[in-house]
Amino acid sequence: MRIAVIAGDGIGKDVTAEVVKVLRAAQAASGLPLDLIELPYGADHYLATGETIPPEGYARLRDEFDAIFVGALGDPRVPDNRHARDILLGIRFELDLYVNYRPVRLLDERLCPLKDRTPRDVNLVVFRENTEGVYVNVGGRFKAGTEDEIAIQEEINTFKGVHRIIRHAFEHAKAHGLARVCMADKSNAMAQGHALWQRVFKEVQAGYPDIEATHLYIDALALQLVRDPGQFQVIVTNNLFGDIITDLGAALQGGLGMAAAANLHPGRTSMFEPVHGSAPPLAGKNVANPIGAVLSSALLLETVGRTDEAALVERAVQRAVEANTLTPDVGGTHGTREVGDFLVRQIRGA
Ligand code: NAD
Ligand code: IPM
Ligand code: MN
Numbered sequence: 001m002r003i004a005v006i007a008g009d010g011i012g013k014d015v016t017a018e019v020v021k022v023l024r025a026a027q028a029a030s031g032l033p034l035d036l037i038e039l040p041y042g043a044d045h046y047l048a049t050g051e052t053i054p055p056e057g058y059a060r061l062r063d064e065f066d067a068i069f070v071g072a073l074g075d076p077r078v079p080d081n082r083h084a085r086d087i088l089l090g091i092r093f094e095l096d097l098y099v100n101y102r103p104v105r106l107l108d109e110r111l112c113p114l115k116d117r118t119p120r121d122v123n124l125v126v127f128r129e130n131t132e133g134v135y136v137n138v139g140g141r142f143k144a145g146t147e148d149e150i151a152i153q154e155e156i157n158t159f160k161g162v163h164r165i166i167r168h169a170f171e172h173a174k175a176h177g178l179a180r181v182c183m184a185d186k187s188n189a190m191a192q193g194h195a196l197w198q199r200v201f202k203e204v205q206a207g208y209p210d211i212e213a214t215h216l217y218i219d220a221l222a223l224q225l226v227r228d229p230g231q232f233q234v235i236v237t238n239n240l241f242g243d244i245i246t247d248l249g250a251a252l253q254g255g256l257g258m259a260a261a262a263n264l265h266p267g268r269t270s271m272f273e274p275v276h277g278s279a280p281p282l283a284g285k286n287v288a289n290p291i292g293a294v295l296s297s298a299l300l301l302e303t304v305g306r307t308d309e310a311a312l313v314e315r316a317v318q319r320a321v322e323a324n325t326l327t328p329d330v331g332g333t334h335g336t337r338e339v340g341d342f343l344v345r346q347i348r349g350a
Contacts, residue, residue, distance in 0.1 A: 006038075015292070095270075103260060114229075134239065172234060184236075225245065257329045
């Protein structure tokens, strides 16, 4: 089993160091082989060499590794974010990782910013379309920098892209015995592109008569997520809306430091990363919360079939929450490394 590890920038490096410790502990517990191969891509590498990711990098990641772990990318020294686009979005696009799977699971009620909400009320998954929408970067700027500037950023919606993410959401619901799937779009205003979402959602839901299919405009969904998150089990939406509502979902779990994500193409090499970014002001200070990253590595283990190790890691995280061995962003007093050490001890002692 070969895992590519790209720590990236800022707190990506801090949290990835803990992920590596946790994965090695899980590996020691199972005795199964696990090679972690660290790759240097990130702002430092880009600024030193001019290379974001080499041209053959995507094919190598796809063909030579079983999975990819990414910490976070984004650095103030690269204001146009070029390296992050090539590395993070590049991996999503070039490996055709069309499912961005972001579970929203509250581990303890004290972490939720809403009143009187328990883990039972905040337990849903978001499927974010991950290969098209506004992220394709189709468009251009005309008369840039003048008062006549025209800036165009197109949103691309294809039948194939919309169909495969909606179908994936229903298949997930079916496989996990879930009763409801909610699709969110903005078809009241975006009457061309999102008419396709409406059409495909109706076509796909017909194949799942036992699953209740509902629709909300994305603005209304944002309100409902705060008002009553318990009504949702599976949400499916486009790339941009999924980005936004999964930060909201992270807040429901205690903050960005708690939220995990998987970028999947079922059956192929997939990529795992926390929902949060590189948080430059926190970098290198031993304060970043490693739990979102660690839970993302549990998704990795589960996806590659190492379910026992995934369960060990998840149980260790649950114990850290119960013991309040957590970083300050979620009410703890511990450092990034101390949380990682606690997780390792739990896995060793399990
Ligand atoms: P961010 O997620 O880095 O930070 C947002 C807020 O959450 C900050 O207050 C930060 O301190 C806090 N936070 C985030 N993760 C945390 C953690 N693990 N522990 C404790 N606190 C945490 O988002 P931003 O500030 O909008 O972006 C910073 C950079 O990261 C930008 O360059 C952005 O493009 C990039 N980014 C990258 C990814 C990714 O690599 N997947 C995701 C989001 C943002
Ligand atoms: C995320 C991030 C990225 C996105 C950025 C860094 C391009 O916010 O993974 O949620 O918008 O997808
Ligand atoms: Mn985001």
